[in-house]
Amino acid sequence: MTSRIAVLSRIDFEVFYNWFIFPKKTLVKNFTMMQFRAHFGRALRLLNRWQRRFDLMRLINITILLLFLAGWPLAPLQAQTGAGTALAAAKAEPAEEGLPTAAQDIFSRGVFHVSNSMLVTWLVAIAIIVFAQYATRSMKDVPEGAQNFWEFLVEGLYNFLEEIVGADLVKKSFWFFATIFIFICFTNWCGLIPGVGTVGWGHDTPEGFKLTTPLFRGGNADLNMTFAMASIFMLLWLIWALQSNGIVGFVLHIFGPKGDSQGVMKYAMILVFLAVGLIEVMSIAFRPISLSFRLFGNMFAGENLLDAMSHVIQQPAWAKAVFSVVLPVPFYLMELLVGLVQAIVFMLLTAGFTSVICMHDEDAHARKQH
Amino acid sequence: MVTPMLAELGGSIHVGLAGLGSAIGVGLVGMKASEAVGRNPGAFGKIITIGLIGMAFSEAIVFYALFLVH
Numbered sequence: 333m334t335s336r337i338a339v340l341s342r343i344d345f346e347v348f349y350n351w352f353i354f355p356k357k358t359l360v361k362n363f364t365m366m367q368f369r370a371h372f373g374r375a376l377r378l379l380n381r382w383q384r385r386f387d388l389m390r391l392i393n394i395t396i397l398l399l400f401l402a403g404w405p406l407a408p409l410q411a412q413t414g415a416g417t418a419l420a421a422a423k424a425e426p427a428e429e430g431l432p433t434a435a436q437d438i439f440s441r442g443v444f445h446v447s448n449s450m451l452v453t454w455l456v457a458i459a460i461i462v463f464a465q466y467a468t469r470s471m472k473d474v475p476e477g478a479q480n481f482w483e484f485l486v487e488g489l490y491n492f493l494e495e496i497v498g499a500d501l502v503k504k505s506f507w508f509f510a511t512i513f514i515f516i517c518f519t520n521w522c523g524l525i526p527g528v529g530t531v532g533w534g535h536d537t538p539e540g541f542k543l544t545t546p547l548f549r550g551g552n553a554d555l556n557m558t559f560a561m562a563s564i565f566m567l568l569w570l571i572w573a574l575q576s577n578g579i580v581g582f583v584l585h586i587f588g589p590k591g592d593s594q595g596v597m598k599y600a601m602i603l604v605f606l607a608v609g610l611i612e613v614m615s616i617a618f619r620p621i622s623l624s625f626r627l628f629g630n631m632f633a634g635e636n637l638l639d640a641m642s643h644v645i646q647q648p649a650w651a652k653a654v655f656s657v658v659l660p661v662p663f664y665l666m667e668l669l670v671g672l673v674q675a676i677v678f679m680l681l682t683a684g685f686t687s688v689i690c691m692h693d694e695d696a697h698a699r700k701q702h
Numbered sequence: 703m704v705t706p707m708l709a710e711l712g713g714s715i716h717v718g719l720a721g722l723g724s725a726i727g728v729g730l731v732g733m734k735a736s737e738a739v740g741r742n743p744g745a746f747g748k749i750i751t752i753g754l755i756g757m758a759f760s761e762a763i764v765f766y767a768l769f770l771v772h
Contacts, residue, residue, distance in 0.1 A: 433769070621770070622762075622766070625762075625765060625766055625769055625770060626758075626762040626765060626766075628765075628769070629762065629764075629765025629766070629768060629769055630758075630761070630762070630765060633765065633768075669754075670758075673754050673755065673757075673758050674758060676751075676754075676755065677755055677758045677759070680755060
């Protein structure tokens with residue numbers, strides 16, 4: 333009697349459990365240890381296999397992560413000095429029109445600052461990483477969809493860079509240039525999504541609501557980000573230059589005389605090329621500044637342009653409503669192009685600088701043969 | 703005559719000059735690119751890439767003037 337009751341109650345419990353708590357019986361049934369191991373074991377083996385095959389993709393992801401962490405230490409500096417002395421004067425003037433040159437903080441506690449540009453940078457980096465992982469989750473020999481997109485992008489970039497920096501150097505430096513291109517291009521394009529720069533905190537004025545601190549701001553419309561990327565490149569440039577030339581070769585490459593001259597002319601040429609080397613050093617020192625300001629200026633000016641175009645016509649309410657939407661549209665298309673071109677330019681310039689400093693040995697070799 | 707005029711100028715004349723220069727530069731690149739396409743229509747893809755990059759370099763001069771010079 334008692335055992336029967338126990339059996340009944342157990343059945344009741346099972347029915348109750350399966351029908352009300354877990355409507356799908358299969359869910360409970362399938363979760364045996366064997367199947368768990370089978371599932372996850374296969375996943376782990378797959379993971380290992382494509383990690384070995386696609387180290388490149390992982391390297392790009394890690395580089396993006398490092399890149400967006402690199403912007404972090406510069407943020408407190410910006411809060412104290414207002415994005416460096418170059419922009420201090422621009423900030424001192426009360427900005428009646430246009431956007432502020434420096435990215436504003438949306439969160440700050442002590443020395444820990446998060447600006448709206450940093451937020452966009454992180455979101456873009458996370459989006460790229462997730463997209464890349466999703467695309468390479470189940471690799472096929474004949475790619476399609478997202479995997480096809482990434483293979484097209486990476487292979488295209490590889491062939492493009494091979495022409496510029498040469499077959500040897502591209503193996504060593506491809507991860508950096510590809511990351512730079514993919515990251516800058518996606519960041520620029522994400523700055524064009526409606527809502528970036530138009531959602532945030534502000535206050536009411538007689539003319540209407542005025543936005544003062546947007547929640548999102550284009551990642552490259554912040555000098556800290558572009559300067560961080562340019563600095564990382566200069567560091568890598570130095571490393572690659574020293575690796576391929578050695579210290580003596582590196583100094584000779586900058587200061588050493590080029591061309592064949594005999595006798596007294598040879599000593600004159602040494603003096604001339606010493607002066608040329610000094611100019612070269614100046615130009616190298618200016619490189620991070622020109623790289624970062626080119627990208628920052630283009631992106632910031634683009635955002636300013638779109639902002640200005642949406643405020644051109646103010647007077648009749650219906651015209652304001654219509655033209656604030658219609659007028660920026662052609663400029664959005666232009667900004668799509670500018671975002672891509674600036675990504676190409678940044679990659680091309682960094683690759684060009686690297687190729688010029690590392691090609692020394694092959695040049696001498698060719699001359700000797702000649 | 704010229705001196706008071708120059709004294710009145712001030713402000714951001716360097717941006718104007720840089721804009722003038724880079725506009726000429728962009729125009730030159732466009733002119734030569736269209737000439738090149740006229741001569742060799744098959745190379746349109748390569749020419750437009752080089753042309754756009756050249757235009758971007760020329761354009762960047764304005765941004766140096768805007769943000770670097772004060």
